[in-house]
Amino acid sequence: MKVLVGVKRVIDYNVNIRVKSDGSGVETENVRMSANPFDEIALEEAVRLKEAGICSELLAVTVGDEASQEVLRSALAMGADRAIRIDVTESPQPLNVAALLAAVAREEAVDLVLLGKQAIDDDANQAGQMTAALLGWPQGTFASELTIAEGRARVAREIDGGQQTVELDLPAVVTADLRLNEPRFVKLPAMMKAKKRPIEERTPEALGVDMRPRVERVKVSEPVPREAGVKVADVDELLDKLRNEAGVI
Amino acid sequence: MTNTILVVAETAGETLAASTLSTLTAARELDGPIDVLVAGARPAATAENLASMAGVRRVLVAEAPHLAGGLAEDLSGLVAGHVEHYSHVLAPATTFGKNLLPRVAALVDIQMVSDVTVIQDAETFVHPIYAGNANETLRVLEPHKLLTIRPTAFAKEVVGGGKAQLERIDVGETQAQSREVELQLDQSDRPQLESSGIVVSGGRAFGSLEKFRLLEELAADLNAAVGASRAAVDAGYAPNDCQVGQTGKVVAPELYIAVGISGAIQHLAGMTGSKVIVAINKDPDAPIFGVADYGLVGDLFEILPEFHEKIRQLRSEPKPELAEG
Numbered sequence: 040m041k042v043l044v045g046v047k048r049v050i051d052y053n054v055n056i057r058v059k060s061d062g063s064g065v066e067t068e069n070v071r072m073s074a075n076p077f078d079e080i081a082l083e084e085a086v087r088l089k090e091a092g093i094c095s096e097l098l099a100v101t102v103g104d105e106a107s108q109e110v111l112r113s114a115l116a117m118g119a120d121r122a123i124r125i126d127v128t129e130s131p132q133p134l135n136v137a138a139l140l141a142a143v144a145r146e147e148a149v150d151l152v153l154l155g156k157q158a159i160d161d162d163a164n165q166a167g168q169m170t171a172a173l174l175g176w177p178q179g180t181f182a183s184e185l186t187i188a189e190g191r192a193r194v195a196r197e198i199d200g201g202q203q204t205v206e207l208d209l210p211a212v213v214t215a216d217l218r219l220n221e222p223r224f225v226k227l228p229a230m231m232k233a234k235k236r237p238i239e240e241r242t243p244e245a246l247g248v249d250m251r252p253r254v255e256r257v258k259v260s261e262p263v264p265r266e267a268g269v270k271v272a273d274v275d276e277l278l279d280k281l282r283n284e285a286g287v288i
Numbered sequence: 289m290t291n292t293i294l295v296v297a298e299t300a301g302e303t304l305a306a307s308t309l310s311t312l313t314a315a316r317e318l319d320g321p322i323d324v325l326v327a328g329a330r331p332a333a334t335a336e337n338l339a340s341m342a343g344v345r346r347v348l349v350a351e352a353p354h355l356a357g358g359l360a361e362d363l364s365g366l367v368a369g370h371v372e373h374y375s376h377v378l379a380p381a382t383t384f385g386k387n388l389l390p391r392v393a394a395l396v397d398i399q400m401v402s403d404v405t406v407i408q409d410a411e412t413f414v415h416p417i418y419a420g421n422a423n424e425t426l427r428v429l430e431p432h433k434l435l436t437i438r439p440t441a442f443a444k445e446v447v448g449g450g451k452a453q454l455e456r457i458d459v460g461e462t463q464a465q466s467r468e469v470e471l472q473l474d475q476s477d478r479p480q481l482e483s484s485g486i487v488v489s490g491g492r493a494f495g496s497l498e499k500f501r502l503l504e505e506l507a508a509d510l511n512a513a514v515g516a517s518r519a520a521v522d523a524g525y526a527p528n529d530c531q532v533g534q535t536g537k538v539v540a541p542e543l544y545i546a547v548g549i550s551g552a553i554q555h556l557a558g559m560t561g562s563k564v565i566v567a568i569n570k571d572p573d574a575p576i577f578g579v580a581d582y583g584l585v586g587d588l589f590e591i592l593p594e595f596h597e598k599i600r601q602l603r604s605e606p607k608p609e610l611a612e613g
């Protein structure tokens with residue numbers, strides 16, 4: 040079975056985000072970047088499917104500029120067999136990403152597309168569902184458990200009221216939630232080896248995808264900060280404040 | 289140009305989910321007739337309920353056994369078939385809406401907007417990005433605007449006075465590519481996390497499932513919902529649907545009490561909209577104190593029992609009248 044994993048390069052989750060003063064976006068210069076954490080989980084899951092002998096070829100795909108190569112290098116180091124970068128310069132919108140991933144999935148005849156449930160920069164939570172729609176495949180979003188057997192995927196999904204388990208015919212799209220697994224650390228020698236491996240390149244034109252933006256950023260602004268509060272000395276003072284100042288108890 | 293709005297209702301069994309009320313509030317801001325689509329195995333009661341809400345012109349009722357699980361594969365085709373009649377299609381930004389609307393959007397070739405918190409005008413919307421560390425204002429160039437609505441950003445009030453028509457719609461065949469095989473819903477009789485007036489949340493500091501009960505007992509006496517940090521959920525102290533944060537639930541209660549939670553940005557993303565925030569943490573430099581109205585530094589295992597005991601006493605006394613303002 041062939042598995043495609045989508046990996047996006049984003050600002051590292053530990054970085055304190057700074058909004059640019061001109062409101063055009065957030066500061067990305069000299070900022071630590073890494074693979075979207077959910078995509079690392081998706082990748083780990085695919086590597087485990089490989090180790091279990093279920094996945095025969097693991098394809099890591101990123102949509103991004105030259106610098107995005109680095110997330111593909113770590114994907115190769117983690118266990119991906121091939122890496123493809125789809126060359127775009129502007130940061131792509133989820134529908135464009137989905138169209139590109141769907142095109143590659145078709146071209147490569149993959150059986151499973153594994154994505155993160157959301158990219159932690161745009162927080163969109165869209166690309167997986169959109170990819171599934173464009174391919175006409177079923178979807179298992181927010182997965183906390185995935186089992187593949189007899190041409191089907193069984194997915195436990197984290198939903199608002201609890202957990203829903205669905206069974207999907209393959210091919211399918213699955214998006215990873217935090218508790219699907221804990222990604223392994225990539226060892227340095229593996230990383231060094233990955234540096235020498237080839238990275239395939241594609242373009243939106245060759246894949247027949249129109250990259251015209253459908254929404255326009257007007258501005259990015261900082262949220263209004265909460266007013267600083269006070270420290271209270273003990274439980275009595277806390278209760279007094281909650282009751283007589285805030286009136287919430 | 290006038291707006292016509294379609295709201296995709298979320299149901300909880302045979303009742304309306306609170307998130308649908310917020311979505312209706314957002315729809316009313318768009319100023320135009322609102323149609324609501326409700327789908328399920330037995331949507332009749334919910335449909336009646338929706339028909340009585342202000343601003344609702346028609347309730348589109350999709351009834352079929354295969355719609356019970358709310359699977360996006362079935363629902364998306366259904367909703368997609370109606371998009372062309374509306375300027376705006378709204379669904380709540382809950383796991384229901386997040387699973388569904390992007391699939392609808394791709395079927396009709398439209399770039400949607402997730403998690404809208406402000407509707408500026410018919411084509412301009414604000415939503416948080418980077419775990420709420422920035423707000424992005426977007427102008428949507430698409431012929432139809434597809435939006436998921438962040439429930440905490442719009443009031444959950446029931447506005448009655450509507451007299452909408454009910455209209456059965458064609459539900460089509462089930463696609464049979466996906467099936468629900470199991471549904472485990474939380475059976476607790478606690479108030480719901482998303483709509484409770486008080487939320488008490490616990491973090492890694494509790495150290496065990498047994499100790500986490502301290503928090504649940506306090507919640508019971510406060511008639512509060514229980515929340516948790518990711519670390520507490522990962523450790524198994526609380527079920528996954530209790531997670532508050534960037535990738536869990538967003539809550540905005542009157543009172544949020546964070547106990548033994550450090551306040552990572554991913555957690556803050558889910559609770560800084562609360563009216564009053566209390567933090568209890570033994571580390572005076574914990575980031576959670578940066579957003580807390582009232583911070584108490586100390587060991588939760590000493591503070592929590594005392595707090596709980598005194599709450600019990602207080603609860604047996606009448607609440608004082610507050611001066612307005």
Ligand SMILES: Cc1cc2nc3c(=O)[nH]c(=O)nc-3n(C[C@H](O)[C@H](O)[C@H](O)COP(=O)(O)OP(=O)(O)OC[C@H]3O[C@@H](n4cnc5c(N)ncnc54)[C@H](O)[C@@H]3O)c2cc1C
Binds near residue numbers: 520550558
């Ligand atoms: C992609 C991604 C998404 C994430 N999404 C979420 C999310 O949605 N929600 C979320 O919560 N997290 C999320 N996280 C995780 C987040 O980064 C933090 O790791 C997590 O919130 C930490 O949980 P915590 O505060 O319980 O644990 P810790 O950070 O370990 O904090 C424990 C705190 O307890 C205090 N403490 C310890 N003992 C005591 C005691 N006896 N009395 C009082 N205080 C004590 C400590 O001082 C410390 O501040 C996400 C992370 C990633 C990478």
Ligand SMILES: Nc1ncnc2c1ncn2[C@@H]1O[C@H](COP(=O)(O)O)[C@@H](O)[C@H]1O
Binds near residue numbers: 048
């Ligand atoms: N530029 C990209 N390159 C590769 N995969 C992506 C890209 N953008 C999004 N994805 C995938 O789609 C998922 C959801 O992204 P989003 O809809 O932007 O929140 C991510 O977790 C990735 O797996």
